[in-house]
Amino acid sequence: xxxxxxxxxxxxxxxxxxxxxxxxxxxxxxxxxxxxxxxxxxxxxxxxxxxxxxxxxxxxxxxxxxxxxxxxxxxxxxxxxxxxxxxxxxxxxxxxxxxxxxxxxxxxxxxxxxxxxxxxxxxxxxxxxxxxxxxxxxxxxxxxxxxxxxxxxxxxxxxxxxxxxxxxxxxxxxxxxxxxxxxxxxxxxxxxxxxxxxxxxxxxxxxxxxxxxxxxxxxxxxxxxxxxxxxxxxxxxxxxxxxxxxxxxxxxxxxxxxxxxxxxxxxxxxxxxxxxxxxxxxxxxxxxxxxxxxxxxxxxxxxxxxxxxxxxxxxxxxxxxxxxxxxxxxxxxxxxxxxxxxxxxxxxxxxxxxxxxxxxxxxxxxxxxxxxxxxxxxxxxxxxxxxxxxxxxxxxxxxxxxxxxxxxxxxxxxxxxxxxxxxxxxxxxxxxxxxxxxxxxxxxxxxxxxx
Amino acid sequence: xxxxxxxxxxxxxxxxxxxxxxxxxxxxxxxxxxxxxxxxxxxxxxxxxxxxxxxxxxxxxxxxxxxxxxxxxxxxxxxxxxxxxxxxxxxxxxxxxxxxxxxxxxxxxxxxxxxxxxxxxxxxxxxxxxxxxxxxxxxxxxxxxxxxxxxxxxxxxxxxxxxxxxxxxxxxxxxxxxxxxxxxxxxxxxxxxxxxxxxxxxxxxxxxxxxxxxxxxxxxxxxxxxxxxxxxxxxxxxxxxxxxxxxxxxxxxxxxxxxxxxxxxxxxxxxxxxxxxxxxxxxxxxxxxxxxxxxxxxxxxxxxxxxxxxxxxxxxxxxxxxxxxxxxxxxxxxxxxxxxxxxxxxxxxxxxxxxxxxxxxxxxxxxxxxxxxxxxxxxxxxxxxxxxxxxxxxxxxxxxxxxxxxxxxxxxxxxxxxxxxxxxxxxxxxxxxxxxxxxxxxxxxxxxxxx
Numbered sequence: 043x044x045x046x047x048x049x050x051x052x053x054x055x056x057x058x059x060x061x062x063x064x065x066x067x068x069x070x071x072x073x074x075x076x077x078x079x080x081x082x083x084x085x086x087x088x089x090x091x092x093x094x095x096x097x098x099x100x101x102x103x104x105x106x107x108x109x110x111x112x113x114x115x116x117x118x119x120x121x122x123x124x125x126x127x128x129x130x131x132x133x134x135x136x137x138x139x140x141x142x143x144x145x146x147x148x149x150x151x152x153x154x155x156x157x158x159x160x161x162x163x164x165x166x167x168x169x170x171x172x173x174x175x176x177x178x179x180x181x182x183x184x185x186x187x188x189x190x191x192x193x194x195x196x197x198x199x200x201x202x203x204x205x206x207x208x209x210x211x212x213x214x215x216x217x218x219x220x221x222x223x224x225x226x227x228x229x230x231x232x233x234x235x236x237x238x239x240x241x242x243x244x245x246x247x248x249x250x251x252x253x254x255x256x257x258x259x260x261x262x263x264x265x266x267x268x269x270x271x272x273x274x275x276x277x278x279x280x281x282x283x284x285x286x287x288x289x290x291x292x293x294x295x296x297x298x299x300x301x302x303x304x305x306x307x308x309x310x311x312x313x314x315x316x317x318x319x320x321x322x323x324x325x326x327x328x329x330x331x332x333x334x335x336x337x338x339x340x341x342x343x344x345x346x347x348x349x350x351x352x353x354x355x356x357x358x359x360x361x362x363x364x365x366x367x368x369x370x371x372x373x374x375x376x377x378x379x380x381x382x383x384x385x386x387x388x389x390x391x392x393x394x395x396x397x398x399x400x401x402x403x404x405x406x407x408x409x410x411x412x413x414x415x416x417x418x419x420x421x422x423x424x425x426x427x428x429x430x431x432x433x434x435x436x437x438x439x440x441x442x443x444x445x446x447x448x449x450x451x452x453x454x455x456x457x458x459x460x461x462x463x464x465x466x467x468x469x470x471x472x473x474x475x476x477x478x479x480x481x482x483x484x485x486x487x488x489x490x491x492x493x
Numbered sequence: 494x495x496x497x498x499x500x501x502x503x504x505x506x507x508x509x510x511x512x513x514x515x516x517x518x519x520x521x522x523x524x525x526x527x528x529x530x531x532x533x534x535x536x537x538x539x540x541x542x543x544x545x546x547x548x549x550x551x552x553x554x555x556x557x558x559x560x561x562x563x564x565x566x567x568x569x570x571x572x573x574x575x576x577x578x579x580x581x582x583x584x585x586x587x588x589x590x591x592x593x594x595x596x597x598x599x600x601x602x603x604x605x606x607x608x609x610x611x612x613x614x615x616x617x618x619x620x621x622x623x624x625x626x627x628x629x630x631x632x633x634x635x636x637x638x639x640x641x642x643x644x645x646x647x648x649x650x651x652x653x654x655x656x657x658x659x660x661x662x663x664x665x666x667x668x669x670x671x672x673x674x675x676x677x678x679x680x681x682x683x684x685x686x687x688x689x690x691x692x693x694x695x696x697x698x699x700x701x702x703x704x705x706x707x708x709x710x711x712x713x714x715x716x717x718x719x720x721x722x723x724x725x726x727x728x729x730x731x732x733x734x735x736x737x738x739x740x741x742x743x744x745x746x747x748x749x750x751x752x753x754x755x756x757x758x759x760x761x762x763x764x765x766x767x768x769x770x771x772x773x774x775x776x777x778x779x780x781x782x783x784x785x786x787x788x789x790x791x792x793x794x795x796x797x798x799x800x801x802x803x804x805x806x807x808x809x810x811x812x813x814x815x816x817x818x819x820x821x822x823x824x825x826x827x828x829x830x831x832x833x834x835x836x837x838x839x840x841x842x843x844x845x846x847x848x849x850x851x852x853x854x855x856x857x858x859x860x861x862x863x864x865x866x867x868x869x870x871x872x873x874x875x876x877x878x879x880x881x882x883x884x885x886x887x888x889x890x891x892x893x894x895x896x897x898x899x900x901x902x903x904x905x906x907x908x909x910x911x912x913x914x915x916x917x918x919x920x921x922x923x924x925x926x927x928x929x930x931x932x933x934x935x936x937x938x939x940x941x942x943x944x
Contacts, residue, residue, distance in 0.1 A: 141911060144934040148856075148866035182907040359853035360938075362862040389938040390908045399850070402810035405599075411813040415599035456633040457841045460592060483595040487811075487840040491941065 070096040073115030075106055076126035076450055078462070078481045082421050083439040087481055093126060095446045102442060123461065124450040125481045127420065128439050129189025130393040131427025134282075134331045134352040134381025136195045137204075138167070138175030140182065142386040151288060151361045152303055159386060163196075164224040172197040176204035182391045184210060186491055189447040190438075192329065192352075192381070192431055194255040194282055196226040199240040205250055211447065213431045215255025215282055216241060218270065220262050220307065230266045234273060241277070251433055253282040253329065259306035259314035260291060264321060266307075271323050280327045280350075280432050285314050286340075287332040288363050315340045324349055329430050331381065332357075333371070334364040341367065345374040350430035353422070355399045357383035368400065369408035372418070379427040394491035397423040401486055416486040453484050521547040524566030526557055527577035527901055529932045533872050534890040538932055544577060546897045553893060572901045574912065576932045578871065579890050580640025580898040581844040582878025585733075585782045585803040585832025587646045588655075589618070589626025591633065593837040602739060602812045603754055610837060614647075615675040623648040627655035633842045635661060637942055640898040641889075643780065643803075643832070643882055645706040645733055647677040650691040656701055662898065664882045666706025666733055667692060669721065671713050671758065681717045685724060692728075702884055704733040704780065710757035710765035711742060715772060717758075722774050731778045731883050736765050738783040739814050766791045775800055780881050782832065783808075784822070785815040792818065796825040801881035804873070806850045808834035819851065820859035823869070830878040845942035848874040852937055867937040904935050 072095040079088040081103065092109045094102035102113070109115075139159075146158040172195060183191060190211040193201060198214045205212045216237025218230045227233050237254075244250050254277070256262045256270045262283075274281045286292050290304035291314060298311035306314045315336070318324045326348035333344075333351045344351065353366050371378050380400055382391045401419035405411045414422075428438025437447045453461050462481045523546040530539040532554065543560045545553035553564070560566075590610075597609040623646060634642060641662040644652060649665045656663045667688025669681045678684050688705075695701050705728070707713045707721045713734075725732045737743050741755035742765060749762035757765045766787070769775045777799035784795075784802045795802065804817050822829050831851055833842045852870035856862045865873075879889025888898045904912050911930055 143909075143911060143939060144930045147931070147934045147938060148863055150862045154862070178907060178910055185907060356853060359857040360862065362856040362860055364857060364860075385939075389934070392908065392941075395846070402807060405813040406810040406815060409813055409815075411601045411605070411811065412599055456629060456636060457843065458594075459629055460594060462595075479595045480598070483598045483840070487598060488594060488836075490843075 067114050068112060069114045069116065070094050070101060071115070072096075072117045072119060073109055073113060074119045074121065074126060074448070076121035076124045077453075078125040079103060079440060080125055080127045080420065080482060080485070081440040082128055082417070082424050083441050085417050093440060093446075093448065098445055100440060100442055100444050100446050100448075103440060121450045123454045124452050125485060126440065126448055126450050127485065128424040128437070129447040129449045130187050130397075130423050131379065131425075131431070131438060132183060132188045132191040132382055132391060132393050133329070133379035133427035133430050134354055134383060135179070135191055135193055135391060136384035137179035137191065137193050137201065137391075138172045138195050139384035139386045140179045140391070141166075141171060141175040142384075143389050145386060147360075147389070151363065154361065154387075156303075167196055167223075168225045169197050169200040172200035173204050176201045177207070179385070179391055180204055180208045180210050183393075184208070186390075186392050186394060187449040187451070188391070188393050189449065190427065190431070190433070192253065192282065192427070194253075194257075196223060198237055199243060202240060202244040202247070202250060206244070206247055209249065211249040211433075211437060211445075213251045213253050213280070213282075213433070214240070214244075215253045216273065217255045217257070218262065218266060219257040220266055230262075230269060234269065238273075251279065251431060252277060253280045253431070255282040258284040258287070258291075259295065259308070259317065260304050261307065263307040264310075264317070267318070267321050267323060271321060274323075274327055280329050280430070281323055282329045282331070283318075284332055285318065285330040286335045287358075287361075289335050292335040313337075313340060315343065319343055319347070327432065332363065332366070334358055334366050336367055336371075338370075341371055341374050341376065344371065344376045348377070350377040350379060350426070352379045352381045352427075352430060353400055354381045354383040354396070355403050356396060357387040359403075361387055365403070365407045367407065368404040369410065369413035372414070377426050377429050378422055379430040380423050390491075392491040393423055394489060397486055416480070416482045419486045420482060451485050451489055453481055453489070455490070457490060458484050458488050518565050519563060520565045520567065521545050521552060522566070523547075523568045523570060524560055524564060525570045525572065525577060525899070527572035527575050528904075529576040530554060530891060531576055531578045531871065531933060531936070532891040533579055533868075533875050534892050536868050544891060544897075544899065549896055551891060551893055551895050551897050551899075554891060574905050575901040575903050576936060577891065577899055577901050578936065579875040579888070580900050581638045581848075581874050582830065582876075582882070582889060583634060583639045583642040583833055583842060583844050584780070584830035584878035584881050585805055585834060586630070586642055586644055586842060587835035588630035588642065588644050588652065588842075589623045589646050590835035590837045591630045591842070592617075592622060592626040593835075594840050596837060598811075598840070602814065605812065605838075607754075618647055618674075619676045620648050620651045623651040624655050627652045628658070630836070630842055631655055631659045631661050634844075635659070637841075637843050637845060638900040638902070639842070639844050640900065641878065641882070641884070643704065643733065643878070645704075645708075647674060649688055650694060653691060653695040653698070653701060657695070657698055660700065662700040662884075662888060662896075664702045664704050664731070664733070664884070665691070665695075666704045667724065668706045668708070669713065669717060670708040671717055681713075681720060685720065702730070702882060703728065704731045704882070706733040709735040709738070709742075710746065710759070710768065711755050712758065714758040715761075715768070718769070718772050718774060722772060725774075725778055731780050731881070732774055733780045733782070734769075735783055736769065736781040737786045738809075738812075740786050743786040764788075764791060766794065770794055770798070778883065783814065783817070785809055785817050787818055787822075789821075792822055792825050792827065795822065795827045799828070801828040801830060801877070803830045803832045803878075803881060804851055805832045805834040805847070806854050807847060808838040810854075812838055816854070816858045818858065819855040820861065820864035823865070828877050828880050829873055830881040831874050841942075843942040844874055845940060848937055867931070867933045870937045871933060902936050902940055904932055904940070906941070908941060909935050909939050
């Protein structure tokens with residue numbers, strides 16, 4: 043039983059062209075006819091609607107019975123029993139780390155990094171590792187309905203080769219950290235130079251966008267972070283950074299405990315978020331990953347600055363990092379997206395699992411079963427990710443004018459019965475405030491993930 | 494890609510017979526040859542071992558290359574790339590509630606029960622609802638590798654019909670609550686009478702065991718709980734009850750706030766756990782479900798009494814009930830099993846997802862990434878469930894003498910690569926304390942669940 047058919051950019055990539063017009067009927071590449079369209083740019087679920095695709099773009103969303111009066115599709119794709127949704131956006135991962143999947147579990151974050159992950163990476167990571175790891179990761183993500191991902195890893199040029207080969211959309215990082223790394227380079231200046239060269243080489247690839255990816259406040263000095271900021275300004279692209287992943291990172295930075303490996307590399311005795319704010323990095327281009335430990339004031343700064351947060355619940359739980367205050371961030375108006383993190387701390391790239399976990403975990407953390415309802419979780423897994431990456435004009439929702447990055451989710455199968463296609467089990471005669479079955483609930487809470 | 498082949502009691506049910514002996518070679522029904530055997534009764538993973546099955550029972554576990562000197566299988570099942578593990582035990586569910594899947598999400602527990610679930614149940618639940626719901630739920634569980642489940646629901650006779658039809662193993666509840674329920678009955682005496690009659694009818698079914706299932710302290714009076722205790726003593730079967738699901742249940746009971754719907758139905762001003770202890774229900778036959786809110790003293794009482802706890806992490810998060818202190822319970826020596834709860838608060842019956850969530854959530858709650866390592870989570874999902882149900886002599890691990898309730902998990906596929914079949918990526922020359930890939934990690938943290 044195959045539950046996800048990928049219909050996204052992989053199939054429909056490409057740039058636009060003007061549709062032909064014949065006798066009032068517009069000829070288009072494809073008419074897609076699912077049982078439901080869930081655009082996610084509103085809370086609406088559209089039944090019996092068609093999505094009209096031409097030259098890789100969504101050109102119309104309309105009632106299915108009106109299509110013939112307006113469009114003629116060179117291809118018609120019927121998807122009975124399936125919901126058409128935007129492709130998932132995995133807003134934080136380290137794709138080549140799939141090759142380290144399961145190599146080390148059930149140990150503490152610093153020990154995990156310092157005694158296992160970093161030594162392995164220093165010894166093994168090269169162009170081939172990155173290209174082959176990224177290809178495997180992209181395959182896993184495509185099978186799981188991901189059509190866009192945001193990556194932070196070494197050898198971005200090799201990553202780009204895998205992206206172009208697959209047709210998936212991705213944000214690639216010009217990566218930096220304040221120490222030499224294995225076979226890649228010697229330090230920030232070398233990393234910036236190599237990252238910018240990779241960017242130049244792939245600048246014309248429509249599916250690739252760029253970030254400046256600084257590893258973390260505890261591995262990047264203020265001087266490096268200022269260069270990151272300047273490069274982000276120069277290239278007009280987001281800054282992608284791990285922030286406040288652990289309690290120690292925040293506490294030790296506020297205490298100025300520079301002997302701690304978790305303390306930020308700044309002489310300022312303040313939280314890393316406060317320091318990023320001081321350095322003018324807390325702005326609408328910031329993609330702050332994890333953000334597990336935050337005060338009310340720090341949350342309000344993020345909201346004011348229009349920074350995005352990427353929540354990685356599986357990784358935060360598995361590494362015992364703690365609980366992100368997702369509902370408080372969202373109430374404050376912060377854009378919260380979702381990421382799987384790397385496969386060595388998850389251990390999958392299954393964004394559907396991340397979406398369910400984000401929805402249910404936020405309820406327990408916020409002590410309120412009403413927060414992060416299903417449609418909000420679905421938006422976090424799609425549109426909010428595109429917003430964080432600064433590419434919501436081209437992807438993240440089923441909206442006219444955007445690229446056709448869409449997936450179909452099969453809502454049949456034993457774990458999805460009763461299907462939303464059935465008449466409401468809760469009949470209108472029932473004194474029940476919420477009647478009937480909801481395809482959004484089935485997608486978020488019941489649909490299986492990666493095949 | 495089918496990732497789980499069910500080999501369990503469904504295929505190999507039945508009672509034992511004496512194997513034939515021919516010239517020093519014992520003829521048996523089946524020789525199973527997976528890449529790994531993970532018995533779970535120890536931490537060991539056995540490579541290149543065979544499991545010998547005869548008349549539905551495990552008669553030997555031995556190195557594969559020695560099988561021919563001792564056994565001749567009427568059937569040989571080769572499972573390359575697959576791990577053979579005990580079937581999962583879903584230690585708490587309400588199977589027919591799959592028919593209410595997705596009917597109501599993202600609302601608070603009491604509102605969910607009182608305005609949606611209970612009214613729907615009162616109006617719709619009858620023999621047919623239970624039989625058809627149970628059949629669907631059993632199909633979902635079998636596809637997810639569950640070979641035993643523990644159920645609490647109305648019309649246990651109809652549930653038994655579905656169990657017998659499927660061949661799955663289950664513990665069925667003689668259910669009670671202190672109010673009339675829809676089409677089923679009028680109150681405790683009626684429920685006990687009907688439950689005992691169902692038990693009598695199916696007493697000779699080898700795959701069915703029984704519990705006395707009291708709904709909860711807030712719906713069962715002390716007098717009812719005393720009858721539950723006496724019936725449990727008389728029938729020598731476990732008591733299955735929801736306890737301390739919410740903070741209000743514990744706090745309001747201690748305060749003696751009888752106007753609260755969450756307060757236990759006792760005049761004792763103490764926690765429900767303390768009251769169960771007073772009523773002599775806290776013992777080795779108690780299956781206490783949820784146990785989200787517990788003091789250190791209550792945990793030590795559970796350990797002393799050898800009571801079992803069933804942890805239902807998805808349900809606890811989704812209903813914002815809180816965080817069970819799993820690692821503290823286990824450190825104290827309490828047997829902790831896993832349950833999906835009903836599909837209207839989960840919304841699946843996917844015990845593999847529950848197992849991963851239990852492992853990672855315990856780390857964040859316990860603030861220690863080392864607690865509940867993968868093998869412990871796998872044991873919670875199998876053997877600990879069998880122990881809770883009092884049937885660990887017949888199921889829950891791959892142990893000689895037990896029934897062959899086993900499943901094979903495919904460890905190939907993109908989300909499981911690198912496979913444990915590959916040579917260690919972390920070569921012995923690496924200064925890495927944990928080298929190589931572990932099939933137990935892949936099963937708990939990376940394998941897909943229900944197909």
